[in-house]
Amino acid sequence: MTVHRTIAVATAAPYDVTVGENLLPEVVGAVPETATRVLVVTAAPLRRHVDNLKALLDARGFTVVIAEVPDAEEGKTAEVLAFCWQVLGKSDFTRSDVVIGFGGGAVTDLAGFVAATWLRGVGVIQVPTTLLAMVDAAVGGKTGINTAEGKNLVGAFHEPLAVFCDVRALDTLPHNELVPGLAEVVKCGFIRDQEILTLVEANLDGLRDAELDVVRPVLVELISRAIQVKADVVAADLKESFLREILNYGHTFAHAIEYTERYQWRHGAAVSVGMVFAAELAHLAGRLSEDGVERHRAILSGLGLPISYPGHRWDALLTAMKRDKKTRGDLLRFVILAGIGNPIRLEGPDPALVQGAYSAVSA
Structure with missing residues (x-):
């Protein structure tokens, strides 16, 4: 069994990055008790894993909304961002509620920017499922989308509440x-x-x-x-x-x-x-x-x-x-x-x- 590692990110808003296996219960534990609603931003290939996360969040009494976005860079567009805002608005998300980014680097970039821009900033928890996202996109608070003029030219710095890198997610990666x-x-x-x-x-x-x-x-x-x-x-x-x-x-x-x-x-x-x-x-x-x-x-x-x-x-x-x-x-x-x-x-x-x-x- 893989030993859990915890890396402290000692910024002005400090948070921990956990590396290990079978971390979904810890993801749920990181959602603040003050939250009522949780938006999970994800892509279709991960739906089975997200359903498992949803079941655990449901058991804790949270109202869970899932925003399924296009996979990879196709999801990092202004149109997809607007779709996520629409989901948040229709679900009555408030400042005490939380976004979870569950996917590769494009998903965590997008989810972070959704959280940074909704009500000028709500909490985000990142659950990167690719190696690239674990070591790069999900850590450090950089969020953003692409435009026709270039990559990541529109974005914001928005640090997560926590990051969870479950190495077992890599088993299914091509x-x-x-x-x-x-x-x-x-x-x-x-x-x-x-x-x-x-x-x-x-x-x-x-x-x-x-x-x-x-x-x-x-x-x-x-x-x-x-x-x-x-x-x-x-x-x-x-x-x-x-x-x-x-x-x-x-x-x-x-x-x-x-x-x-x-x-x-x-x-x-x-x-x-x-x-x-x-x-x-x-x-x-x-x-x-x-x-x-x-x-x-x-x-x-x-x-x-x-x-x-x-x-x-x-x-x-x-x-x-x-x-x-x-x-x-x-x-x-x-x-x-x-x-x-x-x-x-x-x-x-x-x-x-x-x-x-x-x-x-x-x-």
Whole structure:
């Protein structure tokens, strides 16, 4: 049996992230007694699990409303957000009531934004069911939706009451959803906790092949360490000055890929390429050794993640990168590494370096 881990996120509104198994009773226990109604935002593939949660909430006397939204990025739209507001309004939700986000990263992003905007803020509990959501989307209080102009350009900071990462939810994930989530885990190793990289390198085959019965203890350790990295960062910097920006390592190029590909690429796959791009940029800028670049390529490719992107989309990618949240005016800003575990900001790099990094990942 997996041991429960609790990671404290010591922000101004502190909360705990629990990693373990069979956590639905603890989810119900986290709903404040002052609440009367609970909105569960979820996607259709998870309905059986949500019905189990609903039964437990019903037994506690809560009025439970379920908002079933489109899966993945298709659910992060203004239209879906308006649908959730409509459900809340028709159900007479008040400030003492609670939203639960039960699903992948898109669902937790959406549910958090629903909670942040209803009556200027109601409580939200996040129950991420994918690896990506556990180590990234559900922790840290960033919520939002996509627009035609880009990803996560509309959103709010809204910290959850609690987060519950039930590792048994990963057993039912398709391979092509589980493995891309490892990119965000590896990211935490590159920017801060190098033990993550060591653990991944020692277990590449089992992680790549998603042999959960074999690597489950390692996976719990990796999830907990990645969450701890994020918890430490957001506790020191909730609203994205440079410290929080280090969590976006690889994301400037990754978000450009996602936008250019109309969100048909999985986020973790795009982040994998984005980290290699950032590593190549750091190397060209004289900040990261060739060994550091090769370690990126070896770990990510060893997990079966992509490390290249077609070489005919540069203009579209550059336009998309200029919409990145880190950009100031027309000045591109990147998070790069001055050595493994030492993230720094690179502002307004020579365009030739940026295009050179792109050439390195498009070869």
